[in-house]
Amino acid sequence: MKIHEYQARDLFAAYGIPVAEGDIAKTSDEALRIARRIGFPIVIKAQVLVGGRGKAGGVKVVGSEAELIAEFNRIKNLNIKGYSVDRLLIVRAIDIKKEYYLAVTIDHIKGDVVIIASGEGGVEIEETAKSHPDKIIKFYMQGEKILDEQQWMPKAAELFADLRLQRESTTLLQALLKLFFEKDCSLAEINPLVIDGQGRLIAADAKVIIDDNALFRHEDLAALRDLQYEDADELEAKDKGLSFVKLEGNVGCIVNGAGLAMGTMDAVNLMGGKPANFLDVGGSSNPQKMINAINIILRNKAIKVILINIFGGITRCDDIAVGILAALKQIKIPVPLVIRLTGTNEQQAKELLSQAGMTTFTSMRQATSKAVETANI
Numbered sequence: 001m002k003i004h005e006y007q008a009r010d011l012f013a014a015y016g017i018p019v020a021e022g023d024i025a026k027t028s029d030e031a032l033r034i035a036r037r038i039g040f041p042i043v044i045k046a047q048v049l050v051g052g053r054g055k056a057g058g059v060k061v062v063g064s065e066a067e068l069i070a071e072f073n074r075i076k077n078l079n080i081k082g083y084s085v086d087r088l089l090i091v092r093a094i095d096i097k098k099e100y101y102l103a104v105t106i107d108h109i110k111g112d113v114v115i116i117a118s119g120e121g122g123v124e125i126e127e128t129a130k131s132h133p134d135k136i137i138k139f140y141m142q143g144e145k146i147l148d149e150q151q152w153m154p155k156a157a158e159l160f161a162d163l164r165l166q167r168e169s170t171t172l173l174q175a176l177l178k179l180f181f182e183k184d185c186s187l188a189e190i191n192p193l194v195i196d197g198q199g200r201l202i203a204a205d206a207k208v209i210i211d212d213n214a215l216f217r218h219e220d221l222a223a224l225r226d227l228q229y230e231d232a233d234e235l236e237a238k239d240k241g242l243s244f245v246k247l248e249g250n251v252g253c254i255v256n257g258a259g260l261a262m263g264t265m266d267a268v269n270l271m272g273g274k275p276a277n278f279l280d281v282g283g284s285s286n287p288q289k290m291i292n293a294i295n296i297i298l299r300n301k302a303i304k305v306i307l308i309n310i311f312g313g314i315t316r317c318d319d320i321a322v323g324i325l326a327a328l329k330q331i332k333i334p335v336p337l338v339i340r341l342t343g344t345n346e347q348q349a350k351e352l353l354s355q356a357g358m359t360t361f362t363s364m365r366q367a368t369s370k371a372v373e374t375a376n377i
């Protein structure tokens with residue numbers, strides 16, 4: 001889950017990372033009040049959860065009240081990559097002497113937490129990675145949660161000539177790491193981290209992504225979710241106890257158990273098809289879940305077939321069959337269903353479905369192959 005810059009800044013401040021004074025405004029009156037309190041020059045920053053906001057005109061330094069109001073209204077009416085701007089951050093402008101990049105994230109290939117730093121801050125790090133890969137410093141935590149300062153110091157010296165800044169940046173990095181681990185982040189990024197006119201380090205931007213699977217441990221953070229950026233179908237699925245992720249293909253998948261759901265997507269791919277979604281109806285045998293699952297899947301108009309793949313353990317196949325039949329009564333399903341059932345009460349399930357004129361598969365390979373064939377016609 002991404003959080004807004006103004007929320008990430010609050011986290012930074014709580015962990016002792018310096019940020020410029022400021023506050024959030026929804027109206028130009030509020031912006032004016034904040035600006036009068038902290039004094040000009042001021043930076044107005046659109047709060048949108050997409051990259052390249054500065055380039056899209058969503059960040060502006062202003063020097064007077066008239067300019068503040070004009071720019072506030074201009075930015076408020078921007079549409080940045082399809083998103084409207086309803087909140088703007090009003091902060092004291094920093095007299096920027098130099099911009100750096102500093103982030104903590106996860107390297108999924110190495111299975112380790114990595115610190116990424118660069119003296120080429122401000123621009124998107126992906127661009128620097130392409131044009132000047134030598135200007136990017138990477139430091140792996142090797143499973144540790146606290147920075148080994150002895151090992152880090154040579155890297156700090158590459159970034160800053162000044163010993164005081166080497167020390168200050170290391171303290172700041174320790175704070176960023178603490179935040180990263182305590183809040184279960186997948187990214188904690190400062191771009192740019194700047195040196196101001198007094199030679200102090202300040203975070204001029206703040207980006208934090210929290211691991212969705214850890215949000216149950218952080219109710220306060222979960223409450224920061226901005227629904228404008230969430231997929232409505234995924235939210236509804238979550239609400240109904242289904243794990244659902246929309247994908248690009250046309251084979252709708254309904255599966256019990258996350259492992260089998262992953263396996264089903266692999267099988268669809270192997271057979272030359274493309275799954276339209278991941279959907280785990282879970283281990284229970286509640287027929288209503290099947291109805292909800294079919295309803296959610298059918299909103300995706302790209303779907304050509306629905307593959308239902310059930311391995312009955314705790315889940316009873318006959319309950320699934322009842323769910324499918326109930327769904328067929330309630331919903332007009334415009335695409336073919338391919339059903340594979342095996343395990344607990346398999347026989348009863350197959351009888352129920354065959355009485356309704358439906359055939360079922362026992363083999364996952366055959367069912368998947370049939371579904372892909374149907375989708376590819």
Ligand code: GDP
Nearest residue numbers: 043052053054055059093094096122191192205
């Ligand atoms: P992003 O484009 O969404 O990443 O927005 P940032 O907050 O990183 O701002 C983009 C750029 O605007 C920065 O790299 C700076 O060059 C400039 N900027 C942002 N804040 C300030 C500030 O306080 N003072 C000055 N002079 N420039 C700023």
Ligand code: MN
Nearest residue numbers: 122191192205
């Ligand atoms: Mn930035």
